[in-house]
Amino acid sequence: QLQLVESGGGLVQPGGSLRLSCAASGFTLDNYGVGWFRQAPGKEREGVACISSSGASRNYADSVKGRFTISRDITKNTVHLQMNSLLPEDTAVYYCAAEYLGGCPRSIWRQPYDYWGQGTQVTVSS
Secondary structure (H helix, E strand, C coil): EEEEEEEEEEECCCCCCCEEEEEEEECCCHEEEEEEEECCCCCCEEEEEECCCCCCCCCEEECCCCCCCEEEHHHHCEEEEEEEEHHHHHEEEEEEEEEEECCCCHHHHCCCCCCCCCEEEECCCC
């Protein structure tokens, strides 16, 4: 069974950091493009970051550029999202998604994804 599981969410103060992880089971993530999305209450889901299956392309939403970094850990079959300088407006449920041989377009939402995780809550509050 192909599955993605996110972890690493939690409560953090403004200016703090969190590292989210997206672990795959049943398949090898390094053949897949991976995206991170988030959805806050009452808002639409938005693309946050992506990395192409080759790793050659990475893109970020303007709202997180310079603060968030997406990376692969091939040995652990995991993709991470390092989030620094967190703001209250980063509060949302964060989801990872994967697509076989997927790309990473500048407009992250344009890449369709077949596999999705269940999400992990990130709350930024003092």
